[in-house]
Amino acid sequence: MPPLFGEVLNLLKYKKPDDKSFELLEQENEHTEKYKGGKGNKSSSSRKPSAIEASVDKSIDINLERVKKEFYLPTNSDVKIRRFKAGRMLNAFIVFIDGMVDNDIINNLIMRQLMMPGLFNDFNFNEYDPGDFIIDNVLSINNVNKEYDYNSVFEQVTNGKTAIFLDKCAYCLLVGNRSFTKRNVDKPVTENVVRGAQEGFIENLESNVSQIRRIIRNKNLVTEQITIGQTNKVSSTILYIKEVVNPALIEEIKRRINNIEIDHIAGNGILEQLIEDRPMNIFPQTMMTERPDRTAAFLMDGRAAVLSEGTPFALIVPITFWNLMNTSEDTFLKWQYGTFLRLIRLLGMIFAVLLPGSYVALTLYHQEMIPPELLAAIASSREKVPFPVLIEVLLLEGAFELIREGGIRVPGVIGNTLGIVGALILGQAAVQAGIVSPILVIIVALTGLGNFTIPNYSMTFAIRIVRILFITLGAILGFFGISMGLFIVAIIATSLKSFGMPYFTPVAPKGKREPGLIIRSPLTHQEERPDGLQAPGKKTGSNTHKWTGKNGRIVD
Amino acid sequence: MVREGKFGVHEAVALLVTTSIVKIFYSNPAVVISKFGTASWYMSIVTATTALVGFTFIYFLLKRFPSKNIVEIYEISFGRFLGFIFSGVLCLFFLFNAGLSTREFTEALIIYVLPLTPPYFIVGFLSVITAIACIIGLESIARVSKIFFYILISGLVLVLLLSWKNYNFRYLTPIFGYGIDNMIVTAIVRSSAYGEVIIVAVVAKSLQGIEHIKRVGYLTIIIWGEVFATFILMAYTVTFPYTVASGIMSPMYTMTTLIDYGTFLQRMDPLFLFIWNISAVISVTMLFYTSVSIYCKMFRIQDMRPIVLSLIFIFFTIALIPKDSITVATGYVQKIREYGWIIFFGCPLLALIVSVFRRKGTGKAHA
Numbered sequence: 051m052p053p054l055f056g057e058v059l060n061l062l063k064y065k066k067p068d069d070k071s072f073e074l075l076e077q078e079n080e081h082t083e084k085y086k087g088g089k090g091n092k093s094s095s096s097r098k099p100s101a102i103e104a105s106v107d108k109s110i111d112i113n114l115e116r117v118k119k120e121f122y123l124p125t126n127s128d129v130k131i132r133r134f135k136a137g138r139m140l141n142a143f144i145v146f147i148d149g150m151v152d153n154d155i156i157n158n159l160i161m162r163q164l165m166m167p168g169l170f171n172d173f174n175f176n177e178y179d180p181g182d183f184i185i186d187n188v189l190s191i192n193n194v195n196k197e198y199d200y201n202s203v204f205e206q207v208t209n210g211k212t213a214i215f216l217d218k219c220a221y222c223l224l225v226g227n228r229s230f231t232k233r234n235v236d237k238p239v240t241e242n243v244v245r246g247a248q249e250g251f252i253e254n255l256e257s258n259v260s261q262i263r264r265i266i267r268n269k270n271l272v273t274e275q276i277t278i279g280q281t282n283k284v285s286s287t288i289l290y291i292k293e294v295v296n297p298a299l300i301e302e303i304k305r306r307i308n309n310i311e312i313d314h315i316a317g318n319g320i321l322e323q324l325i326e327d328r329p330m331n332i333f334p335q336t337m338m339t340e341r342p343d344r345t346a347a348f349l350m351d352g353r354a355a356v357l358s359e360g361t362p363f364a365l366i367v368p369i370t371f372w373n374l375m376n377t378s379e380d381t382f383l384k385w386q387y388g389t390f391l392r393l394i395r396l397l398g399m400i401f402a403v404l405l406p407g408s409y410v411a412l413t414l415y416h417q418e419m420i421p422p423e424l425l426a427a428i429a430s431s432r433e434k435v436p437f438p439v440l441i442e443v444l445l446l447e448g449a450f451e452l453i454r455e456g457g458i459r460v461p462g463v464i465g466n467t468l469g470i471v472g473a474l475i476l477g478q479a480a481v482q483a484g485i486v487s488p489i490l491v492i493i494v495a496l497t498g499l500g501n502f503t504i505p506n507y508s509m510t511f512a513i514r515i516v517r518i519l520f521i522t523l524g525a526i527l528g529f530f531g532i533s534m535g536l537f538i539v540a541i542i543a544t545s546l547k548s549f550g551m552p553y554f555t556p557v558a559p560k561g562k563r564e565p566g567l568i569i570r571s572p573l574t575h576q577e578e579r580p581d582g583l584q585a586p587g588k589k590t591g592s593n594t595h596k597w598t599g600k601n602g603r604i605v606d
Numbered sequence: 607m608v609r610e611g612k613f614g615v616h617e618a619v620a621l622l623v624t625t626s627i628v629k630i631f632y633s634n635p636a637v638v639i640s641k642f643g644t645a646s647w648y649m650s651i652v653t654a655t656t657a658l659v660g661f662t663f664i665y666f667l668l669k670r671f672p673s674k675n676i677v678e679i680y681e682i683s684f685g686r687f688l689g690f691i692f693s694g695v696l697c698l699f700f701l702f703n704a705g706l707s708t709r710e711f712t713e714a715l716i717i718y719v720l721p722l723t724p725p726y727f728i729v730g731f732l733s734v735i736t737a738i739a740c741i742i743g744l745e746s747i748a749r750v751s752k753i754f755f756y757i758l759i760s761g762l763v764l765v766l767l768l769s770w771k772n773y774n775f776r777y778l779t780p781i782f783g784y785g786i787d788n789m790i791v792t793a794i795v796r797s798s799a800y801g802e803v804i805i806v807a808v809v810a811k812s813l814q815g816i817e818h819i820k821r822v823g824y825l826t827i828i829i830w831g832e833v834f835a836t837f838i839l840m841a842y843t844v845t846f847p848y849t850v851a852s853g854i855m856s857p858m859y860t861m862t863t864l865i866d867y868g869t870f871l872q873r874m875d876p877l878f879l880f881i882w883n884i885s886a887v888i889s890v891t892m893l894f895y896t897s898v899s900i901y902c903k904m905f906r907i908q909d910m911r912p913i914v915l916s917l918i919f920i921f922f923t924i925a926l927i928p929k930d931s932i933t934v935a936t937g938y939v940q941k942i943r944e945y946g947w948i949i950f951f952g953c954p955l956l957a958l959i960v961s962v963f964r965r966k967g968t969g970k971a972h973a
Contacts, residue, residue: 529719537883545743
């Protein structure tokens, strides 16, 4: 049954309200105490039920057969197995994936040292466990650990680690020598700022985590690893600051991620759709950012970020509507400039949502509201146009969307050129051909510009779709239709929650004043974390300049 | 019981003020001016003060039965059968109020904005919107009203300020209108203009405690009745001579069309139209939601959605019963204004008295 039809059908059925909806509420201290987290600390809830129950066997031959079978050898060409005798006395083999590991480490620090008999002079089977002896005396590598579970071994090997299997040992040693080609840290493409850092995330998870660590040099920053996707098993990391975040939020994130049963996840874009509160709703309920500084700022507020391997974006939760309308630039500039930018953006959003619909409503239903000179100009410009105003607007909007989509898909510089040339030529030609009126070209251009001011990519899509609704309502019932549309869109948006946090916090529901709204308050007034997050550590500090009086005012 | 979510004082006040304020955009001021003449503007102070007293009874009743809504209180006070009747009357009253309010709005819209649109189309459209909003829930309705409340208040203040040029304060005389005694008696009867405040008793569990309920009720009547109604009625009185004002279907809309500060700052109708439409739909939604909520509480129905879909058809039918705008404005709506106080304030007072005599509730009588 199609999901939308199912939703409609659900309206007619009587059922008791369920209690499954998650609400982000203030937590008791005991809850905070109970919560266990830490770097690399996989909580019990984060473990998925193992598909392969067996542990590593003591017999090296059985293990070798098992590895060959699981990795489809010899068909699989990039999985390498190398047999050898450790210290000329212990049968062993290593397994790794070519191209995902550092070969120098394998050649110089693993193979060479394991095959050097001198290093095993003190070894005695009765006194030492072979694995412990190798870790303590042979391998001069920092990242080595024992692993007993086959499932985890395969997961780690596919993730770029090297596994060392030893005879008579019911475990293997996993060496962290992951290394593969990656692009350098570059400027963020989708979130440019004039002032502020010019670094963006890349597709490498460790590099992204380290970028956050460089900004938040605090031991309470926790990076918790989690695996998503039943077949491709993408590594993801949940980042949060222990003392600041609401523990219920982290539990909820892990609960949602661990309950995703999907074969393949190609990045945070898919993850976003799988963990948002209301997948049927048009508005974005999580936020993607490719800026490490912005991610760090959200973490400092008490939010959490999810970074995934292969995605140069952090997924931020929970978010509000206001977060989606703000940029990093607002904070980097003086509060007056930041506020000005936000007001411009708000105007842009109003244009993007309402301008074409209002034009349709005005020209069809409310001509008396247009000043006479302007009315005459509109009437004369529409004189040669053969289409009704609704068709005219939809035609030009459609053309604009085509240019936009074409400009994005055409590679490189041609894309930009196509956008500008296409818009100029198409607009001019359409006016000359009498298909659209010149005033409508201005309206659609302003609408497009307004849409470009919206900083969140997902939000721009929501607004583009909602705009069509307003154009239609304006054509059917004029301003009355648009007002009703506004009401319905607003009520749908206010019913939203992002990980239990109402979408329009702190306006509705009312919370304490915070800097994330339209007016960006001075830094000296930003003393508390956002109210809706119900974070245990609400106070950020007094935020005053020590050289001034209270609230940053200069003492005479 | 029905889960309606939680909201705070700000949302509740915004919701109730918006629900109540729309009647000043329709024919109500014309009727008030025809009854009170130039004394209309301060008549609202008397009416609101009466409503404050009326709400005090509701407050005492709710205080006597902490964490109970009005439906439960009626059942406890009057017994299951009589309580059911009282709740049923309240439910029907809200349903009729919602339907007639919709029709009044529709007629005003047809007169001023959409003259060629048939009433059933506008009523039908509003019914769909109302049903969707009710299905989404009270919490969201309250939040939306909070967001639009700022725009509503700013827009109203702007219209009142921009109309300054058209004010003629000589229209305020004779200051006592048709006589002070007549004014006071009629004003007291018309306290039902603020009767929507009883909604706090219906959705009492959504507010956080009796102190919040008290604040919401008093703030609503003070903001809407003592402040806005007074200033808006005064603006009408000084803009139009009372003989003219009593014949205008929507004086507020007419006022906005008279604004003229040069070629490009004239006719504020588009601005007002948005405020008018959105506040009207919030009001209708809330009135309808209240009737659905009472119905569900009476029959202990936990899922409201099927009831919304059923009652919306009755709502649609009620809205189309009146023959024309005159029947709505001078007939049905005026009857609601004149006798509404019995249901809004009289029944809770009776329940309070009965509960005291029958020793129901906490026993800590405050009446």
